[in-house]
Amino acid sequence: xxxxxxxxxxxxxxxxxxxxxxxxxxxxxxxxxxxxxxxxxxxxxxxxxxxxxxxxxxxxxxxxxxxxxxxxxxxxxxxxxxxxxxxxxxxxxxxxxxxxxxxxxxxxxxxxxxxxxxxxxxxxxxxxxxxxxxxxxxxxxxxxxxxxxxxxxxxxxxxxxxxxxxxxxxxxxxxxxxxxxxxxxxxxxxxxxxxxxxxxxxxxxxxxxxxxxxxxxxxxxxxxxxxxxxxxxxxxxxxxxxxxxxxxxxxxxxxxxxxxxxxxxxxxxxxxxxxxxxx
Amino acid sequence: xxxxxxxxxxxxxxxxxxxxxxxxxxxxxxxxxxxxxxxxxxxxxxxxxxxxxxxxxxxxxxxxxxxxxxxxxxxxxxxxxxxxxxxxxxxxxxxxxxxxxxxxxxxxxxxxxxxxxxxxxxxxxxxxxxxxxxxxxxxxxxxxxxxxxxxxxxxxxxxxxxxxxxxxxxxxxxxxxxxxxxxxxxxxxxxxxxxxxxxxxxxxxxxxxxxxxxxxxxxxxxxxxxxxxxxxxxxxxxxxxxxx
Numbered sequence: 083x084x085x086x087x088x089x090x091x092x093x094x095x096x097x098x099x100x101x102x103x104x105x106x107x108x109x110x111x112x113x114x115x116x117x118x119x120x121x122x123x124x125x126x127x128x129x130x131x132x133x134x135x136x137x138x139x140x141x142x143x144x145x146x147x148x149x150x151x152x153x154x155x156x157x158x159x160x161x162x163x164x165x166x167x168x169x170x171x172x173x174x175x176x177x178x179x180x181x182x183x184x185x186x187x188x189x190x191x192x193x194x195x196x197x198x199x200x201x202x203x204x205x206x207x208x209x210x211x212x213x214x215x216x217x218x219x220x221x222x223x224x225x226x227x228x229x230x231x232x233x234x235x236x237x238x239x240x241x242x243x244x245x246x247x248x249x250x251x252x253x254x255x256x257x258x259x260x261x262x263x264x265x266x267x268x269x270x271x272x273x274x275x276x277x278x279x280x281x282x283x284x285x286x287x288x289x290x291x292x293x294x295x296x297x298x299x300x301x302x303x304x305x306x307x308x309x310x311x312x313x314x315x316x317x318x319x320x321x322x323x324x325x326x327x328x329x330x331x332x333x334x335x336x337x338x339x340x341x342x343x344x345x346x347x348x349x350x351x352x353x354x355x356x357x358x359x360x361x
Numbered sequence: 362x363x364x365x366x367x368x369x370x371x372x373x374x375x376x377x378x379x380x381x382x383x384x385x386x387x388x389x390x391x392x393x394x395x396x397x398x399x400x401x402x403x404x405x406x407x408x409x410x411x412x413x414x415x416x417x418x419x420x421x422x423x424x425x426x427x428x429x430x431x432x433x434x435x436x437x438x439x440x441x442x443x444x445x446x447x448x449x450x451x452x453x454x455x456x457x458x459x460x461x462x463x464x465x466x467x468x469x470x471x472x473x474x475x476x477x478x479x480x481x482x483x484x485x486x487x488x489x490x491x492x493x494x495x496x497x498x499x500x501x502x503x504x505x506x507x508x509x510x511x512x513x514x515x516x517x518x519x520x521x522x523x524x525x526x527x528x529x530x531x532x533x534x535x536x537x538x539x540x541x542x543x544x545x546x547x548x549x550x551x552x553x554x555x556x557x558x559x560x561x562x563x564x565x566x567x568x569x570x571x572x573x574x575x576x577x578x579x580x581x582x583x584x585x586x587x588x589x590x591x592x593x594x595x596x597x598x599x600x601x602x603x604x605x
Contacts, residue, residue, distance in 0.1 A: 115458075217415075218411075218458060220414075220415050221410075221411035222411065267430070269366075279430050280419055282419060283418075285416050285418035286417045287414070287415065290417075291415040291417040292415035294415075294417040295407075295409065295434045298407070298432050298434055299434065306417075
């Protein structure tokens with residue numbers, strides 16, 4: 083759908099098309115489709131030491147896996163946890179899709195999805211995802227990553243950014259309520275979430291949902307903290323909303339509870355000027 | 362694939378399976394929600410597949426705040442052993458590139474579970490009806506030859522209307538074009554039906570012509586229509602909100 087300002091928005095219609103794959107695909111179509119599928123595959127690139135270990139059949143020992151999806155969640159982890167410099171980069175994931183674009187001077191894949199492991203406590207893993215993982219790649223991403231982790235006594239925490247415009251409620255929210263946190267957890271999660279549970283009819287989608295589905299079905303303890311914010315880009319107030327989660331994470335990881343303003347400022351840069359009409 | 366949420370895998374042998382097609386107005390899914398909540402069915406497992414768009418949410422059937430915190434996934438199976446009924450609920454769209462594989466997955470799961478019959482609840486675009494279809498009831502049915510053997514009498518007694526075959530190119534008087542089955546807006550309904558005919562599965566489709574909007578009355582109509590045949594409840598479910 084094209085708007086009057088020239089941006090192209092993808093809209094979703096509930097009306098369903100009848101599938102028409104009765105049409106025979108010729109060989110060329112099939113080849114193109116196959117190549118496209120291969121291009122869209124999710125690839126995990128581990129450090130040599132981890133690759134060796136995985137190849138010999140040993141999964142990564144993991145007691146805590148923290149996943150940050152979105153710019154504010156990722157920046158929050160960078161400022162409060164990764165800043166203590168006790169972390170090794172052990173791998174990254176790449177997933178090419180229609181929204182991937184090469185950023186000049188910096189390979190998009192390098193910074194988009196990175197795995198870190200704590201130096202002193204190597205069973206703690208962190209992953210920051212700031213790129214878009216397409217709908218058809220979510221399941222694959224999750225299966226491939228969790229295939230590398232051992233599941234016994236694994237605890238998964240997911241921090242996820244989302245827009246408050248997606249929050250459905252019968253009551254009027256008012257301008258001062260955002261940003262706020264809501265939680266969703268699997269049946270195996272035995273702890274207390276740090277915030278209210280996500281009310282009906284709200285749902286979680288995307289990578290956090292794929293992770294929750296996998297953990298629910300495989301009986302892994304997992305919790306998603308969804309932050310509803312009215313700001314589109316990186317924002318320090320939104321980042322601070324995740325602070326209550328630190329009380330849970332702080333038990334196993336060393337944290338920086340009061341980072342300097344400079345550290346925060348580094349992550350809160352002005353958003354790219356995609357549209358000249360709205361700041 | 363089916364993963365049980367209990368300690369042992371449930372047996373579905375000789376059960377009736379009711380499932381929705383993700384179709385216009387989400388009527389099939391709404392009707393399935395009605396069935397699960399009215400019969401107070403309990404969840405017995407998940408269909409864990411890469412064919413559906415992932416989503417997660419709290420228990421939509423919770424009656425109180427205490428039990429409202431149970432995580433639900435895009436495809437779940439509920440069962441009521443005393444009625445020999447199993448219900449599959451699908452809460453997310455099927456990925457466009459994976460519709461064929463999803464149908465294959467369903468067909469093989471139905472076969473391996475030993476369901477005695479499957480009923481697909483679906484819908485089709487009301488605006489694509491031809492002159493004949495505009496008159497009378499908006500409800501239609503389809504049965505595979507395998508199911509027709511056992512249910513022909515019941516269907517005749519209820520006076521249900523079979524989904525009509527329509528010419529491929531209406532208006533063209535070319536004698537070569539055979540009327541064919543067409544379920545616009547029905548998602549995987551037609552594909553699932555033809556696959557089941559090929560695999561000799563006992564499967565029925567119950568669908569209603571509708572448009573996008575408030576589809577709650579359509580869901581009630583479809584659920585009651587199903588009840589007329591399967592007799593899951595003694596009295597039909599009444600929709601008090603539809604009295605306007």
